[in-house]
Amino acid sequence: MRRGGCLRVGSACIVMYLVCTIISPASATTTLDVKPASTSAELATIRGVVKATAQATLASQVQGRISRLPFKEGQRFKKGALLVALDCSRYEAELASAQAEYRGKKKTYENNLRLSEHQAVGHLELEVSQAEAEKALAAVKAAQVNVSGCTVRAPFPGRVVKTIVNEHENVFPNDQLISLLDDSRLEIELILPSKSLAWLKIGTAFEYAVDETGLRYPAVVQDIGASVDPASQTVKVKGLFSAKPKHVLAGMSGTAAFAELPR
Secondary structure (H helix, E strand, O other): OEEEEEEEEOOEEEEEEEEOOOOOHHHHOOOOOOOOOOOHHHHOOEEEEEEEEEEEEEEOOOOEEEEEOOOOOOOEEOOOOEEEEEOOHHHHHHHHHHHHHHHHHHHHHHHHHHHHOOOOOOHHHHHHHHHHHHHHHHHHHHHHHHHHOOEEEOOOOEEEEEEOOOOOOEEOOOOEEEEEEEEEEEEEEEEEEHHHHHOOOOOOEEEEEEOOOOOEEEEEEEEEEEEEEOOOOEEEEEEEEOOOOOOOOOOOEEEEEOOOOOO
16 A cells, blocks of 8 residues: 655655555464375375185195095185095094093993902002003094094185195195185275374275276275384275175285375
């Protein structure tokens, strides 16, 4: 704003102007550069991979020859289904022998117990016969474990990922036999910037675009990692599909997109 005036010096008139600068309150205050917890670009390019909720590679507990492999790779099975069977004739014979030994030791102990009531047998002999019976029972239990190890059953319902052995092959304890997964529920493993922890919560919705199918699926955050990687400043997050997606398999990759930055 300018205001005019005249100052006379002798016969001359000098025009003077008063210049006023109006300073707004907004310009008087220094503006802070506050950045969002994560940028929209970051949240639209989060890569992830689909994983099964349960997976396992089962190993042999005993030595033996593979007699049956009822399921092939990719086939479905129910919980408790027979997946691998070994020839168990040797272990069954050992079990029968141990059971017979136990029956004899048990009868000896029971007989000594009756005789001890009439003071017809010494206390030491009674205790020794009892120990022998208990030892024979332990041998029976060990033989039963070996027999049960001849069959490998499914710990959960799912599909066969890979059969590592073939029928008629000989295996040893701890040899891997078959790999499984439970695809009844599929998870999405994501790596997010640690800045996302400012707003990310369990139940936060997002969309997951699967590369292999070209489709987008609704999902929600199921779990948030317990720690942040200090080198990459990222945190591991697990998502869960809102509904079981068709044609999506474990191992498929994709991109997660969060709708908008929370305010």
